[in-house]
Amino acid sequence: MNRIDAELKKKQIEELKALEKIVESKGDPNVSKLLSKKQRYLKKNNPSKFEVWFWNQSYFKTGLIVSIVFIILSYVSNENSLLSLILNSIEPLSVVLAVMIFIKETPERKKQYNYQALSTIDSASGIRNSKARVIALQDLVDEGINLDELDLNNANLEGIEMNGVEIKNGIFIGANLSDAVMHLANLQKGDFSEVYAPSIQIRFGNLSFSNFKNSNFSNADFSNSNLMFANFEDANLSGAKFRNAKLRGAKFKGAYLNGADFKDAKIDLNSLKKGKLENAILPNGEEYKESKV
Numbered sequence: 001m002n003r004i005d006a007e008l009k010k011k012q013i014e015e016l017k018a019l020e021k022i023v024e025s026k027g028d029p030n031v032s033k034l035l036s037k038k039q040r041y042l043k044k045n046n047p048s049k050f051e052v053w054f055w056n057q058s059y060f061k062t063g064l065i066v067s068i069v070f071i072i073l074s075y076v077s078n079e080n081s082l083l084s085l086i087l088n089s090i091e092p093l094s095v096v097l098a099v100m101i102f103i104k105e106t107p108e109r110k111k112q113y114n115y116q117a118l119s120t121i122d123s124a125s126g127i128r129n130s131k132a133r134v135i136a137l138q139d140l141v142d143e144g145i146n147l148d149e150l151d152l153n154n155a156n157l158e159g160i161e162m163n164g165v166e167i168k169n170g171i172f173i174g175a176n177l178s179d180a181v182m183h184l185a186n187l188q189k190g191d192f193s194e195v196y197a198p199s200i201q202i203r204f205g206n207l208s209f210s211n212f213k214n215s216n217f218s219n220a221d222f223s224n225s226n227l228m229f230a231n232f233e234d235a236n237l238s239g240a241k242f243r244n245a246k247l248r249g250a251k252f253k254g255a256y257l258n259g260a261d262f263k264d265a266k267i268d269l270n271s272l273k274k275g276k277l278e279n280a281i282l283p284n285g286e287e288y289k290e291s292k293v
Contacts, residue, residue, distance in 0.1 A: 114145055129156045141165045
């Protein structure tokens with residue numbers, strides 16, 4: 001990992017700490033736990049200056065440094081000590097060098113595995129059902145891999161768990177995301193048109209500028225998410241939760257909003273005029289009545 005990657009990880013940790021304060025203030029313990037888990041992951045994968053230096057060294061330099069350390073220890077150790085007996089044998093040096101090479105190759109092995117996982121996802125493109133794709137996706141999400149512009153067109157991802165996933169400009173057209181759990185997901189500018197996703201959960205997510213036209217997100221939970229300038233035209237959002245969500249600039253022309261909950265949402269009420277609001281809860285907590293909009 002280079003210096004730029006390390007600085008990016010540090011910035012992500014700072015952003016997560018700020019978001020954690022917001023989550024705690026909203027009293028959402030489940031998402032708070034996810035945030036803490038993601039912070040721990042980033043800290044674990046945020047290397048020290050020594051680690052950054054180590055990973056950037058060639059195999060030759062690493063082997064040379066290890067050999068020099070062995071020679072120095074052999075020289076300064078007591079002649080009759082156990083350490084001296086061990087160090088004076090060539091086998092320990094060979095073992096240590098082999099272990100060092102194995103450690104040095106760890107990032108490369110991870111890259112190869114991630115490449116294989118991405119290849120699995122790509123090879124399943126256009127295929128409705130693929131268990132291998134689901135497993136590969138979840139593994140990449142757990143590794144914190146950025147999946148921007150991923151094509152999941154028509155994919156069956158029912159019940160998938162991808163908390164904290166990063167898929168900006170993703171293509172989900174016609175996909176099945178019913179019962180999926182994607183809290184803290186960054187899905188900006190995603191194309192969710194004609195997606196079937198009843199009961200999906202995306203709290204504290206970022207779906208700004210995304211397209212949900214002709215989709216089914218009934219009973220979805222978008223609480224505390226950023227949905228600014230999202231397009232919900234002709235979408236089924238009956239029973240969906242938008243509590244404390246950011247919805248300024250969002251379009252709801254022809255959308256089914258029956259029983260939807262917009263309590264404390266940041267939204268221009270005029271943008272709801274063209275939607276069907278029967279029994280919907282308005283930002284002020286009152287049930288919709290035609291005279292109030």
